[in-house]
Every structure is written in C-alpha cells, then in structure tokens.
Amino acid sequence: MNLAQFILETATQYENKPAIIFERFTEQKVWTYREFSLQVQSYAAKLDRMGIKKGDRVAVQLPKCVEFLFWHFAILSIGAIALPLNPDYRPEEIDYFLTDSGSSLYITTKAILAKFPNTLPNTVQNTIAHLSELKILIQEETILDLAPDFPLTYPASGDDIAMICYTSGTTGRSKGAAISHRNLIANTKALHQAWGWSDRDVLLHVLPLFHVHGLNVATLGGLHAGATMVMFEKFEPQKAWEAIATKGCTIFMGVPTIYQRLINTWSSLGSNLEHKPDLSKMRLFISGSAPLSDQQFHRFEQMTGFRILERYGMTETGMNASNLIDPEHRKAKSVGFPLSGVEIRIVNYQGDRDGVDVKRSEVGEVWIRGENVFQGYWQMPDKTAEAFVDGWFRTGDLGYQDANDNGRLYLVGRAKELIITGGFNVYPKEIENVLECHEAVKESAVIGLPDEDFGEKVIAAIALKDGDNVNAEAIIAHCKERLVSYKCPKQIFFVKELPRNAMGKIQKNILTQELRQQQI
Numbered sequence: 001m002n003l004a005q006f007i008l009e010t011a012t013q014y015e016n017k018p019a020i021i022f023e024r025f026t027e028q029k030v031w032t033y034r035e036f037s038l039q040v041q042s043y044a045a046k047l048d049r050m051g052i053k054k055g056d057r058v059a060v061q062l063p064k065c066v067e068f069l070f071w072h073f074a075i076l077s078i079g080a081i082a083l084p085l086n087p088d089y090r091p092e093e094i095d096y097f098l099t100d101s102g103s104s105l106y107i108t109t110k111a112i113l114a115k116f117p118n119t120l121p122n123t124v125q126n127t128i129a130h131l132s133e134l135k136i137l138i139q140e141e142t143i144l145d146l147a148p149d150f151p152l153t154y155p156a157s158g159d160d161i162a163m164i165c166y167t168s169g170t171t172g173r174s175k176g177a178a179i180s181h182r183n184l185i186a187n188t189k190a191l192h193q194a195w196g197w198s199d200r201d202v203l204l205h206v207l208p209l210f211h212v213h214g215l216n217v218a219t220l221g222g223l224h225a226g227a228t229m230v231m232f233e234k235f236e237p238q239k240a241w242e243a244i245a246t247k248g249c250t251i252f253m254g255v256p257t258i259y260q261r262l263i264n265t266w267s268s269l270g271s272n273l274e275h276k277p278d279l280s281k282m283r284l285f286i287s288g289s290a291p292l293s294d295q296q297f298h299r300f301e302q303m304t305g306f307r308i309l310e311r312y313g314m315t316e317t318g319m320n321a322s323n324l325i326d327p328e329h330r331k332a333k334s335v336g337f338p339l340s341g342v343e344i345r346i347v348n349y350q351g352d353r354d355g356v357d358v359k360r361s362e363v364g365e366v367w368i369r370g371e372n373v374f375q376g377y378w379q380m381p382d383k384t385a386e387a388f389v390d391g392w393f394r395t396g397d398l399g400y401q402d403a404n405d406n407g408r409l410y411l412v413g414r415a416k417e418l419i420i421t422g423g424f425n426v427y428p429k430e431i432e433n434v435l436e437c438h439e440a441v442k443e444s445a446v447i448g449l450p451d452e453d454f455g456e457k458v459i460a461a462i463a464l465k466d467g468d469n470v471n472a473e474a475i476i477a478h479c480k481e482r483l484v485s486y487k488c489p490k491q492i493f494f495v496k497e498l499p500r501n502a503m504g505k506i507q508k509n510i511l512t513q514e515l516r517q518q519q520i
C-alpha cells in the first residue's frame with residue numbers, strides 16, 4: 001500500500017475533526033482531516049501539472065510549517081520520492097543532496113534560496129519558492145488553488161521507495177537512506193499498538209519535520225490514529241508546559257535535550273504544586289534519538305510523577321524497541337523490548353567471532369531484521385552491502401539483552417564513531433573533511449564530549465601547518481559557512497600533533513581523555 005493512501009484513509013473517517021493545530025507566535029490555524037486531505041490532493045495536482053512522475057525525487061527544504069506536510073504526502077501520493085531537508089543546511093550541503101539524489105524538484109523558500117550563490121545543480125529543473133518566508137506559510141492565500149477533483153491513483157506502493165533521508169556518513173559523505181512505503185507503514189502500525197494510540201489522543205508536536213523522529217514517528221503516529229496534533233514551530237519549554245496543561249495533550253515526544261530543558265523550566269515554576277502545570281490529561285512522555293540519562297529519567301519522575309518511556313530507533317530502521325505502555329515496565333537506561341515485527345540479535349563485532357551471537361547479557365553489536373528495515377543507501381551499493389549480513393542490518397550500536405528480564409535491551413555505546421548532539425547525528429569524518437579544507441589546517445580530529453544540555457558536543461583538535469597561524473573563531477566561521485550549525489565544532493583545541501598509534505591511526509580515546517582534562 002502507498003503510505004499517503006494509508007494516512008488519507010484515516011482522514012475520510014474524521015472529516016471535521018482537527019488533525020493539525022499549527023501554532024506560530026500568537027497565531028493559530030486549525031486544519032481538519034478533510035482540509036488536510038484536500039490540501040494534499042491540491043498539492044498533488046500541482047506536482048502532476050509540473051510533470052513530476054513516479055520515482056522522481058522531490059526535495060523539500062522548508063521551515064517547520066503545515067505546507068511541508070501537504071507537500072510531503074502529495075509527493076508520496078503521486079509515487080514520487082520525498083527528500084525532507086533541514087532548513088538550516090548550508091548551500092554546499094544542499095548542493096550535494098540535490099545532486100546525489102538527482103532531484104527534479106526542490107521546494108524551498110525565497111529566504112533560503114537567497115543564501116545560494118549560483119551553485120544550483122543542473123538536475124534541478126524547477127524551483128518553487130514561496131513568495132516570502134514564514135508569514136505566508138500559515139495564511140490561506142498562499143495555498144494553491146484547490147483541486148479537489150484531482151484523482152489520487154497512488155502509483156507507488158509497498159516496496160517502492162517513499163523517502164530518502166540523508167544521514168551523516170561514516171566516511172564523510174552523507175548517505176541517503178532509502179525507505180519504502182512498506183517500511184513506514186509497518187513501523188507506524190507497530191508503534192500504534194505499542195503506545196496505544198487512539199483518536200482520543202492529542203499530541204504536542206515540537207520536533208522538526210525534516211527528521212524521522214518528528215515526521216515518521218510523531219506525525220505518522222498522530223495522523224494514522226485520527227488524533228489531533230498541536231504543532232509548534234519550535235520548542236520552547238515554558239510554552240510546552242503551558243500547552244500540555246491547557247490544550248488537553250495526552251502525548252509528548254522529545255529528545256533528551258528537550259527533556260533536560262523541561263526539567264530546568266519545571267524547577268523555575270515555583271515550589272508550590274499549584275504553580276505547576278496540570279498534567280491530568282497526559283498519558284505518555286516519550287524520549288528517543290539519543291540516550292536519556294538515569295538522572296533525567298528519575299528527576300522527571302520525581303517532579304511530574306511520569307516515567308518517561310524511552311524507545312530506540314534510527315533513520316534506517318524506524319523504531320526498533322520501546323519500553324512498555326505500563327509504567328511499571330519502564331526502566332531507566334533501558335530502551336525496552338523489540339517492537340512487534342522487529343527481530344533483534346546481539347552479535348560479536350570484533351575479533352574472530354565476528355558475526356556470531358554473544359551469550360545472553362553480554363555486550364555486542366545490535367543487529368535488526370524486519371519490515372521496518374530500509375531498502376539500502378541511495379546509489380551506494382557498497383555501503384549497503386557493508387551494512388547488511390544475511391538480511392540483518394548492522395546498527396553500529398552496542399548493547400545487551402538482560403537474561404533476567406525477558407531480554408530487555410540496554411544500549412551501552414557505539415561501535416561506530418558517531419556523536420549525537422541534541423538528538424542529531426554527526427559523523428566526525430564529515431567535519432574533519434571541512435576542517436581540513438581550511439588552508440591553515442594540517443590535520444584534525446573531531447570527537448564528542450559530554451554536555452549537560454546536548455548530551456554530547458562536537459569538539460575539534462587541530463594541528464596547523466608549520467608557520468600558519470589562525471584563531472578558533474576563524475576556524476568556526478569556516479565551518480559555519482559550510483555546515484549546518486549543529487555539526488559545527490563548539491570548541492577548537494590547537495595541538496602540535498595528534499596522538500597516533502604505531503600504525504599511524506589517530507587515537508581518539510587518548511585525545512578524548514586529554515581534551516576532557518583540558519576542559520576541567
């Protein structure tokens with residue numbers, strides 16, 4: 001089945017019920033399920049008129065707005081492939097995504113487009129720029145002429161690719177995870193069951209829409225259930241608490257950085273219980289995309305009485321595991337149990353027992369199999385082949401299953417050199433490549449150091465070429481020109497040379513210890 005059809009079928013049952021209440025500053029706009037599907041249909045007609053066909057790639061780089069969703073489901077409904085892109089990406093990054101995917105259409109705003117030098121690749125035959133940025137996105141007049149009689153025929157389904165989501169790449173080049181309609185539907189159904197979604201739910205949606213967390217987990221979950229989504233353009237802790245208390249919210253999803261900010265704000269709301277938000281309608285606070293600390297789990301429970309439900313997933317697989325709906329079965333530091341239809345193995349990942357299952361309760365690499373697992377990396381057959389063994393996807397995450405607790409899954413680290421900052425992934429190689437194209441930099445090493453707010457922060461150690469002199473601000477500015485802000489190093493350490501082992505490989509563990517000490 002086509003994912004858009006799967007979602008729009010729900011819409012026919014709920015007609016006049018609010019699907020999305022989009023809030024920006026003090027403005028609020030309600031979209032009923034009927035209005036939502038009419039918009040999708042109209043946007044699909046527009047794409048069709050522009051000659052977009054099944055299998056064409058369409059990149060959407062918009063600030064968070066409801067139009068993003070109209071485009072997204074319209075693209076899927078006509079069988080094209082959606083590429084959601086972070087609005088903060090720099091022109092060089094966008095240039096790579098558009099070229100690599102061979103996109104035929106790039107939907108963005110004039111403000112974003114204005115940042116581009118004349119570097120748009122030839123593959124982009126057409127660009128639609130909204131007339132001006134955010135103001136228009138929530139106003140009726142910017143919406144295209146309605147075309148309610150445009151027949152949606154859903155030419156793509158099941159194993160056809162629905163989306164390409166770019167993830168930071170281990171070797172420096174971002175990889176496009178190609179995710180099928182079937183993958184997304186299977187995951188939406190599994191989460192619907194696991195989290196007890198219903199049409200009585202009201203989701204407070206504060207996550208970005210270009211990332212799988214906000215798009216595939218939160219939005220698909222809410223729309224499929226016939227729930228209402230109260231959607232904020234961006235997360236603000238005070239406003240989030242207010243909305244939870246006053247808008248009848250029942251579900252909230254966030255990354256640990258968001259929970260840390262909710263915790264900080266709660267403490268500042270005064271010591272009396274009457275100053276605290278009313279949480280009587282809430283049923284689930286869900287966290288993922290990065291590890292939630294023991295302290296965050298317990299502090300949140302002490303303050304609010306709610307045990308955060310932690311789940312584990314990734315762009316390539318959607319959601320893999322989740323704690324249970326019964327709060328008694330939620331544990332700090334555990335990501336719970338495999339979701340329905342998802343199989344998990346814990347496998348030896350180094351030495352001569354590589355690829356063999358470890359003993360129960362021992363640490364190994366998490367391997368995943370199921371209908372949720374993506375189709376491969378876009379036009380990267382070698383990377384795809386490396387990522388799979390006999391149909392099992394190697395996540396690069398390290399974990400164990402507790403033999404005394406029905407195989408409950410714990411994640412303890414990563415076999416891959418990944419930094420997760422504020423819930424976003426950064427592979428050091430990509431940043432090192434950018435640093436090393438600075439004329440004064442001889443070599444660099446990027447690591448993640450713990451950070452209370454972001455979980456981890458990106459730090460770079462740099463050795464300069466002999467005789468060259470440049471300061472940290474200039475290096476950071478060089479990165480900011482070329483990289484989305486969360487990937488830019490927050491601090492630069494200048495070193496004479498990087499620590500290397502006998503084979504000449506940079507010893508990042510030693511570097512991490514040294515830089516941690518220098519930070520103290």
Ligand code: AMP
Pocket residue numbers: 167212287288289290291292310311312313314315316335395397411414418420423424425
């Ligand atoms: P992304 O593809 O951006 O969703 O990031 C996926 C990666 O985030 C996974 O491979 C894990 O390393 C990490 N991750 C996701 N959820 C969790 C979690 N609950 N605890 C620890 N790490 C997580």
